[in-house]
Amino acid sequence: MARLRYVITLVLACADAASGWPAQAQAPEKLPVVATFSILADFAHNVGGERIEVTALVGPDGDTHVYQPKPADAKELGAARLILANGLGLEGWIDRLIKASGAKAPVIVTTKGISPQQMREEGRIGPDPHAWQSIANAKIYVANIRDALITVDPGGVSVYRANANNYLGKLDVLEKDVTAEIAKIPPGRRQIITTHDAFGYFGTAYGFRFIAPEGVSTETEASARDVAKIIRQIKAQNIPAVFLENVTDPRLVRSIAAESGAKIGGTLYSDALSSPDGPAGSYIEMMRNNIWELSAALAQ
Amino acid sequence: MQLHDLFIAPFAEFAFMRRALVGSLALAIAGPPLGVFLILRRMALTGDAMAHAILPGAALGYLAAGLSLGPMTIGGLAAGLIVAVGSGVVARTTILREDASLAAFYLISLALGVTIVSLRGSNIDLLHVLFGSVLALDDATLILLAAIASVTLIALAALYRPLVLETIDAGFLASVSRSGGVVQIMFLVLVVLNLVGGFQALGTLLAVGMMMLPAASARLITDDMTLMIAAASVLGMLAGYAGLIVSFHAGLPSGPLIILVAGLIYLLALIFGPAGGLLRRLKPGRHLEA
Numbered sequence: 001m002a003r004l005r006y007v008i009t010l011v012l013a014c015a016d017a018a019s020g021w022p023a024q025a026q027a028p029e030k031l032p033v034v035a036t037f038s039i040l041a042d043f044a045h046n047v048g049g050e051r052i053e054v055t056a057l058v059g060p061d062g063d064t065h066v067y068q069p070k071p072a073d074a075k076e077l078g079a080a081r082l083i084l085a086n087g088l089g090l091e092g093w094i095d096r097l098i099k100a101s102g103a104k105a106p107v108i109v110t111t112k113g114i115s116p117q118q119m120r121e122e123g124r125i126g127p128d129p130h131a132w133q134s135i136a137n138a139k140i141y142v143a144n145i146r147d148a149l150i151t152v153d154p155g156g157v158s159v160y161r162a163n164a165n166n167y168l169g170k171l172d173v174l175e176k177d178v179t180a181e182i183a184k185i186p187p188g189r190r191q192i193i194t195t196h197d198a199f200g201y202f203g204t205a206y207g208f209r210f211i212a213p214e215g216v217s218t219e220t221e222a223s224a225r226d227v228a229k230i231i232r233q234i235k236a237q238n239i240p241a242v243f244l245e246n247v248t249d250p251r252l253v254r255s256i257a258a259e260s261g262a263k264i265g266g267t268l269y270s271d272a273l274s275s276p277d278g279p280a281g282s283y284i285e286m287m288r289n290n291i292w293e294l295s296a297a298l299a300q
Numbered sequence: 301m302q303l304h305d306l307f308i309a310p311f312a313e314f315a316f317m318r319r320a321l322v323g324s325l326a327l328a329i330a331g332p333p334l335g336v337f338l339i340l341r342r343m344a345l346t347g348d349a350m351a352h353a354i355l356p357g358a359a360l361g362y363l364a365a366g367l368s369l370g371p372m373t374i375g376g377l378a379a380g381l382i383v384a385v386g387s388g389v390v391a392r393t394t395i396l397r398e399d400a401s402l403a404a405f406y407l408i409s410l411a412l413g414v415t416i417v418s419l420r421g422s423n424i425d426l427l428h429v430l431f432g433s434v435l436a437l438d439d440a441t442l443i444l445l446a447a448i449a450s451v452t453l454i455a456l457a458a459l460y461r462p463l464v465l466e467t468i469d470a471g472f473l474a475s476v477s478r479s480g481g482v483v484q485i486m487f488l489v490l491v492v493l494n495l496v497g498g499f500q501a502l503g504t505l506l507a508v509g510m511m512m513l514p515a516a517s518a519r520l521i522t523d524d525m526t527l528m529i530a531a532a533s534v535l536g537m538l539a540g541y542a543g544l545i546v547s548f549h550a551g552l553p554s555g556p557l558i559i560l561v562a563g564l565i566y567l568l569a570l571i572f573g574p575a576g577g578l579l580r581r582l583k584p585g586r587h588l589e590a
Contacts, residue, residue: 223547223548223550223551223552223553223554224310224316224317224320224435224544224547224548224551224554225547225548225549225550225551226551227314227316227435228310228313228314228316228317228548231314231316251433251436251438252433252435252436254436254438255316255319255435255436255437255438256316258315258438259314259315259316
């Protein structure tokens with residue numbers, strides 16, 4: 001089973017890589033930067049602007065937890081001047097991939113300075129990698145990326161500073177809006193079920209409880225016992241809504257909602273952005289989409 | 301009280317468990333009898349091949365309409381039928397035997413399926429198609445499973461005599477009737493139908509397990525064709541029920557557990573089976589001595 005999954009992912013990955021080729025052949029004078037997934041790439045794009053060319057190893061709607069490296073990624077990494085990773089155990093594959101690709105660029109862990117929360121994964125307690133779900137943390141990401149870009153490309157220092165300040169300003173506005181939206185939701189209703197346990201930081205920052213029917217990794221399959229527990233919990237605690245996500249099985253959530261009487265919310269984006277023309281094409285759009293969906297389902 | 305908690309309470313308390321049970325029972329009614337015929341015709345691996353052949357159709361349906369029941373079922377059905385009928389026709393008109401022509405067709409179909417899947421950027425949803433979700437059966441899926449089980453039973457009843465004849469002595473059937481080819485193809489159509497139903501609940505890979513494992517166990521338990529078909533169905537239902545119970549209490553994924561229980565039953569039949577199990581083979585003929 002696992003093997004077939006691997007083979008399929010590989011094949012898909014190769015097809016992906018082939019289609020992505022021509023676009024990257026142009027604009028050689030830009031600083032090549034590789035980010036491990038779409039949200040980091042969005043931060044980098046906002047700070048680097050026109051001076052850099054960002055590639056995300058795991059693109060929109062991809063699942064960073066179960067990503068399988070592909071040959072083109074090694075090539076990308078080999079050519080990169082800067083590699084941005086999330087750390088906190090999100091990209092278990094990155095060290096091997098960097099070794100295999102012979103990349104010489106510095107690898108910057110963009111969560112440096114963020115105090116990690118703990119989460120339970122398959123019975124073990126470990127750091128929760130989804131730190132970007134708190135906007136305060138997003139600002140730390142941005143600062144780290146700005147400093148890394150300045151170190152690698154000192155000539156662009158003024159551009160990077162200006163871009164970063166501009167973007168940090170946008171994040172301030174976003175944070176105010178999010179807090180204001182949440183204030184409208186009665187505190188007793190600020191709890192929901194999602195398919196993917198990725199909102200720990202969001203929950204702490206904005207006073208939400210997110211309960212997940214699956215563990216942190218999207219690779220684990222839900223058992224009948226897990227589903228039963230969740231349904232009991234929804235009924236016992238009067239949880240008003242269940243949310244789908246862009247990376248796990250929507251049918252399971254529909255089945256839970258149908259049985260427990262909870263409302264089905266829209267799609268929350270957690271680990272990956274949507275395609276650029278989707279509802280969560282950038283980090284800011286993602287956070288706005290999520291908070292809008294939450295208040296639509298929970299406000300009375 | 302405790303037995304009630306263990307064996308009945310999960311289904312009494314949760315609708316999703318009842319749905320999963322009904323789905324597995326529907327699969328077990330129709331799939332294993334087909335498996336019995338596949339085994340007796342020495343086509344045990346055909347089910348696996350057909351399961352792979354369904355992929356491009358399901359993928360096309362998925363590409364057109366996303367993760368939705370109708371298009372994926374119709375697509376899977378169409379792809380499976382093309383491969384089943386195509387390989388049957390090739391086997392009867394050219395020098396290639398059935399296994400070779402089926403292998404050729406299903407490999408082409410599988411390659412096509414993976415290519416089609418790759419046209420869609422995200423690969424996550426399709427994994428759920430491949431591995432199914434017996435805990436998330438909705439009304440439409442249950443109706444589909446029940447309909448497939450009913451159609452299969454009726455068709456099997458209608459085809460029973462020529463199918464048994466074709467299975468046991470194809471030459472004789474050919475000498476008295478020309479229905480052999482039609483029977484063969486209709487039988488493969490039923491196999492495809494059941495695999496398409498099974499992949500909604502168990503995924504394309506495990507659906508074959510529900511068809512073949514109870515059938516293989518039944519073959520080890522009895523030599524009587526009618527009994528064998530009944531036993532296969534009963535064992536399939538047992539596996540479905542026990543797999544869900546174990547999954548519920550042990551907190552393990554349900555689809556694989558159902559197939560594992562079926563596998564356990566098979567191992568037991570392999571050792572203790574009165575019709576050709578290991579113990580029987582080690583002490584042959586003892587029943588004749590007394």
